[in-house]
Amino acid sequence: xxxxxxxxxxxxxxxxxxxxxxxxxxxxxxxxxxxxxxxxxxxxxxxxxxxxxxxxxxxxxxxxxxxxxxxxxxxxxxxxxxxxxxxxxxxxxxxxxxxxxxxxxxxxxxxxxxxxxxxxxxxxxxxxxxxxxxxxxxxxxxxxxxxxxxxxxxxxxxxxxxxxxxxxxxxxxxxxxxxxxxxxxxxxxxxxxxxxxxxxxxxxxxxxxxxxxxxxxxxxxxxxxxxxxxxxxxxxxxxxxxxxxxxxxxxxxxxxxxxxxxxxxxxxxxxxxxxxxxxxxxxxxxxxxxxxxxxxxxxxxxxxxxxxxxxxxxxxxxxxxxxxxxxxxxxxxxxxxxxxxxxxxxxxxxxxxxxxxxxxxxxxxxxxxxxxxxxxxxxxxxxxxxxxxxxxxxxxxxxxxxxxxxxxxxxxxxxxxxxxxxxxxxxxxxxxxxxxxxxxxxxxxxx
Amino acid sequence: xxxxxxxxxxxxxxxxxxxxxxxxxxxxxxxxxxxxxxxxxxxxxxxxxxxxxxxxxxxxxxxxxxxxxxxxxxxxxxxxxxxxxxxxxxxxxxxxxxxxxxxxxxxxxxxxxxxxxxxxxxxxxxxxxxxxxxxxxxxxxxxxxxxxxxxxxxxxxxxxxxxxxxxxxxxxxxxxxxxxxxxxxxxxxxxxxxxxxxxxxxxxxxxxxxxxxxxxxxxxxxxxxxxxxxxxxxxxxxxxxxxxxxxxxxxxxxxxxxxxxxxxxxxxxxxxxxxxxxxxxxxxxxxxxxxxxxxxxxxxxxxxxxxxxxxxxxxxxxxxxxxxxxxxxxxxxxxxxxxxxxxxxxxxxxxxxxxxxxxxxxxxxxxxxxxxxxxxxxxxxxxxxxxxxxxxxxxxxxxxxxxxxxxxxxxxxxxxxxxxxxxxxxxxxxxxxxxxxxxxxxxxxxx
Numbered sequence: 001x002x003x004x005x006x007x008x009x010x011x012x013x014x015x016x017x018x019x020x021x022x023x024x025x026x027x028x029x030x031x032x033x034x035x036x037x038x039x040x041x042x043x044x045x046x047x048x049x050x051x052x053x054x055x056x057x058x059x060x061x062x063x064x065x066x067x068x069x070x071x072x073x074x075x076x077x078x079x080x081x082x083x084x085x086x087x088x089x090x091x092x093x094x095x096x097x098x099x100x101x102x103x104x105x106x107x108x109x110x111x112x113x114x115x116x117x118x119x120x121x122x123x124x125x126x127x128x129x130x131x132x133x134x135x136x137x138x139x140x141x142x143x144x145x146x147x148x149x150x151x152x153x154x155x156x157x158x159x160x161x162x163x164x165x166x167x168x169x170x171x172x173x174x175x176x177x178x179x180x181x182x183x184x185x186x187x188x189x190x191x192x193x194x195x196x197x198x199x200x201x202x203x204x205x206x207x208x209x210x211x212x213x214x215x216x217x218x219x220x221x222x223x224x225x226x227x228x229x230x231x232x233x234x235x236x237x238x239x240x241x242x243x244x245x246x247x248x249x250x251x252x253x254x255x256x257x258x259x260x261x262x263x264x265x266x267x268x269x270x271x272x273x274x275x276x277x278x279x280x281x282x283x284x285x286x287x288x289x290x291x292x293x294x295x296x297x298x299x300x301x302x303x304x305x306x307x308x309x310x311x312x313x314x315x316x317x318x319x320x321x322x323x324x325x326x327x328x329x330x331x332x333x334x335x336x337x338x339x340x341x342x343x344x345x346x347x348x349x350x351x352x353x354x355x356x357x358x359x360x361x362x363x364x365x366x367x368x369x370x371x372x373x374x375x376x377x378x379x380x381x382x383x384x385x386x387x388x389x390x391x392x393x394x395x396x397x398x399x400x401x402x403x404x405x406x407x408x409x410x411x412x413x414x415x416x417x418x419x420x421x422x423x424x425x426x427x428x429x430x431x432x433x434x435x436x437x438x439x440x441x442x443x444x445x446x447x
Numbered sequence: 448x449x450x451x452x453x454x455x456x457x458x459x460x461x462x463x464x465x466x467x468x469x470x471x472x473x474x475x476x477x478x479x480x481x482x483x484x485x486x487x488x489x490x491x492x493x494x495x496x497x498x499x500x501x502x503x504x505x506x507x508x509x510x511x512x513x514x515x516x517x518x519x520x521x522x523x524x525x526x527x528x529x530x531x532x533x534x535x536x537x538x539x540x541x542x543x544x545x546x547x548x549x550x551x552x553x554x555x556x557x558x559x560x561x562x563x564x565x566x567x568x569x570x571x572x573x574x575x576x577x578x579x580x581x582x583x584x585x586x587x588x589x590x591x592x593x594x595x596x597x598x599x600x601x602x603x604x605x606x607x608x609x610x611x612x613x614x615x616x617x618x619x620x621x622x623x624x625x626x627x628x629x630x631x632x633x634x635x636x637x638x639x640x641x642x643x644x645x646x647x648x649x650x651x652x653x654x655x656x657x658x659x660x661x662x663x664x665x666x667x668x669x670x671x672x673x674x675x676x677x678x679x680x681x682x683x684x685x686x687x688x689x690x691x692x693x694x695x696x697x698x699x700x701x702x703x704x705x706x707x708x709x710x711x712x713x714x715x716x717x718x719x720x721x722x723x724x725x726x727x728x729x730x731x732x733x734x735x736x737x738x739x740x741x742x743x744x745x746x747x748x749x750x751x752x753x754x755x756x757x758x759x760x761x762x763x764x765x766x767x768x769x770x771x772x773x774x775x776x777x778x779x780x781x782x783x784x785x786x787x788x789x790x791x792x793x794x795x796x797x798x799x800x801x802x803x804x805x806x807x808x809x810x811x812x813x814x815x816x817x818x819x820x821x822x823x824x825x826x827x828x829x830x831x832x833x834x835x836x837x838x839x840x841x842x843x844x845x846x847x848x849x850x851x852x853x854x855x856x857x858x859x860x861x862x863x864x865x866x867x868x869x870x871x872x873x874x875x876x877x878x879x880x881x882x883x884x885x886x887x888x889x890x891x892x893x894x
Contacts (some may be wrong), residue, residue: 011789013787031808058733088776088786088787089775089776092740092776092778092786093775093778095777097809117786118578120529125641132662132815133816133817133841133842134843135844145739145741146741147739147740147741147814147815148741148760148841149738149739149741149742149744149814149815149840149841149842150739150745150841151739151838152814152840153814153841153863155841156841156842156843156846198741200741200744205772210799212823217870224745224746226748227744228739228748229746229747229748229752230747230751231747231750231751231757232744232745232748232751234746234747234780235740235743235744235747235780235782235784236744256472264745264863264865264866265745265840265863265865266865266866292540292594292595292596292597293594293597293682294592294593294594294595294597294645294647294673295594295596295597296594296682297647297673297679297682297683298597298671298673298679298711298712299533300676300678300679300681300682301673301674301676301678301679303678304676304677304678304679305675305676307536309676327539328561329535329537329539329540331539332680332716334678335682337682339535340460340535341540342458350867367594367595367596367599367600368579368596368599369579369580372453372641375713392710392847393596393599393600393603394595394597394598394599394600394602394603395580395603396581397580398579415713416600416711416712417712418711418712419711419713
């Protein structure tokens with residue numbers, strides 16, 4: 001791989017990206033290219049693309065806009081098959097002429113180009129971090145984004161709380177490699193279990209819908225679409241020049257094609273996390289087990305709003321709960337409010353509850369510093385059947401440790417009951433669509 | 448102060464609370480009371496309340512429900528004027544008889560009681576942490592909560608990101624000290640600039656509204672009200688036995704009395720943060736300056752949804768921006784998309800923008816690891832006039848450092864553009880209410 005425009009100046013992107021490729025542990029050879037330096041971050045520098053060895057696979061480009069077409073052509077002639085163009089200054093800056101130059105290179109050489117004006121690519125299974133900030137936590141969600149920052153934000157959160165991602169792709173101006181091609185790739189990627197997208201508009205609407213038809217039956221997809229309002233559309237047209245389109249139309253297409261729509265960056269992240277980890281449950285019944293009465297109420301409020309069901313606790317289960325070690329003050333209903341409880345008491349409650357076919361999802365709300373929460377959740381998850389979701393809040397350092405542990409076990413954890421319930425809704429909606437529409441709609445010509 | 452039911456067993460609340468009082472740095476004398484131990488956490492133990500020295504101010508009670516009335520009476524006879532009853536097992540567990548016993552003690556002795564069934568009190572100006580987890584970061588927001596976990600969650604977040612709180616009050620079953628008395632207290636508290644409340648229902652509706660009439664002109668208040676849906680109301684009635692009331696009525700009262708209503712725990716926190724830090728601006732115009740095009744679009748989408756204004760960038764300002772050092776690719780509109788920018792370039796842009804009367808709020812979105820962001824925000828804030836709000840995302844470790852710095856300077860920072868805009872909306876709504884209703888409505892008999 002070549003990093004064209006690598007720099008020893010730590011304020012430059014060409015430095016950050018090279019550093020992240022090295023620190024991310026990319027196992028292949030990395031060639032920094034820069035005419036004015038001889039060594040960067042310990043690697044010998046190639047002065048010019050024409051001096052690169054033949055047969056490089058990938059070029060990461062961080063040179064000024066005017067120089068990009070030239071270096072891409074040179075890289076292609078050295079055998080490069082793909083390029084990530086980080087450099088900005090193209091269509092988004094009114095220079096469609098420069099962008100046309102890149103398109104011409106792609107057309108003439110067959111070089112596949114991601115970008116320009118993008119934040120690069122992370123693909124964790126290959127330990128490729130051609131982006132910033134550095135990301136090393138591997139997980140089951142692939143992020144495809146028309147905003148580098150949105151991608152980096154999801155990556156940062158996933159890293160911070162030990163959930164990880166399989167890939168982060170920042171599309172930028174998308175002159176060649178499109179969101180549809182990437183969707184298709186991740187649908188078949190065994191390292192990816194759910195796909196999160198940030199879109200301002202589809203590159204090619206019909207192709208996008210045709211791709212969704214093939215992808216949704218294989219993998220759940222959640223989208224955050226911006227440019228939904230008058231001012232938002234205006235801003236979107238400045239950013240990636242994409243035509244945002246009428247929001248009602250997009251909303252209708254999401255429902256028709258089974259694309260779950262997130263309302264915020266956080267919801268995009270939460271939804272993907274739940275979709276990637278929860279089983280496809282047959283119904284929408286949620287049983288809440290909590291140490292925090294208030295959080296339990298907030299959870300069922302949110303469940304009611306989103307159309308999830310809160311089944312009553314069966315009398316037999318309530319009677320059996322009285323025979324096991326849970327707090328005497330517990331409120332035997334749904335939510336099951338354990339009041340102040342240990343992880344073992346959660347476990348005791350779940351051992352009883354899971355005997356009854358009472359819920360499709362169990363939401364475990366840990367509202368105190370409760371050590372051992374991860375073990376309790378794991379035991380419930382390993383019993384199979386229902387989806388196990390945790391909300392952990394008000395738990396200080398214990399919370400952080402337990403959240404990290406749960407994520408490493410593939411149990412999704414959310415910072416509030418409201419966000420946990422919204423994430424359940426995402427997984428449930430997506431699973432239901434796939435169940436009801438085993439054959440997705442055939443005619444994408446409505447677009 | 449006495450901690451009645453202190454324990455050397457680290458699994459017991461009586462241990463955690465004593466530890467937090469000590470580590471929180473409470474400057475007065477602390478007397479652990481326990482009949483079976485002689486020393487706990489280095490403090491000599493008093494075997495029985497009757498052995499306490501005369502003239503203690505406060506009793507923190509963590510003994511089983513049946514023993515609480517007795518120790519409270521004994522504490523009152525040793526001069527205690529106030530008690531925090533952490534213990535549960537009262538009305539919420541069907542034992543109204545035990546709760547009546549506590550009420551009788553309050554009536555007979557004049558002892559003021561917070562709780563029972565609560566998570567205690569933090570009052571940072573006095574370094575009092577009679578709660579858990581430990582909290583030491585002092586800030587301008589007071590939290591009054593009918594859920595201990597919701598209070599602890601806000602405290603944890605405020606601590607984590609260096610924003611801090613002035614107080615956290617967990618009300619529990621609220622047999623004596625009410626949310627209205629605490630509202631009144633914090634309205635007059637010079638250490639508090641905004642009040643965040645989590646409510647399931649008002650203790651005394653009429654008193655609550657009368658209090659709001661007096662408080663809102665002095666301090667902004669935001670409320671998260673749960674029990675809004677059928678299942679939520681049912682759960683609320685189990686938790687604190689409060690009558691949640693019809694949600695439309697509560698909604699109407701909020702609008703009439705100037706109580707800003709948050710939709711989630713995160714929004715409760717964000718709103719209070721903005722209210723406590725932003726000036727009362729005369730209008731609702733928001734100018735967005737961003738390094739992330741996508742984040743800028745999400746911000747204006749959210750602003751449009753919430754009825755905030757996105758003024759056009761005046762031609763003169765756009766012309767002047769061309770004369771200063773900002774990225775050549777910048778999109779000169781609102782949002783002002785700087786693309787990849789340094790903190791100095793934000794500063795250069797703001798130096799120009801703030802010459803024009805174009806906005807009431809500036810939302811600075813830092814969508815990369817941008818060191819020096821805090822200095823740029825501070826310079827803009829210190830120019831006076833408009834409210835300065837930051838969203839910081841996708842910035843890794845640099846983001847954490849800068850966020851902490853901004854909070855220590857009193858500049859509110861949010862993790863996403865959507866949350867930042869919602870927080871601006873909270874501050875704007877509250878300031879507008881106070882401006883338009885300098886005299887709040889007089890007749891609370893509508894309740």
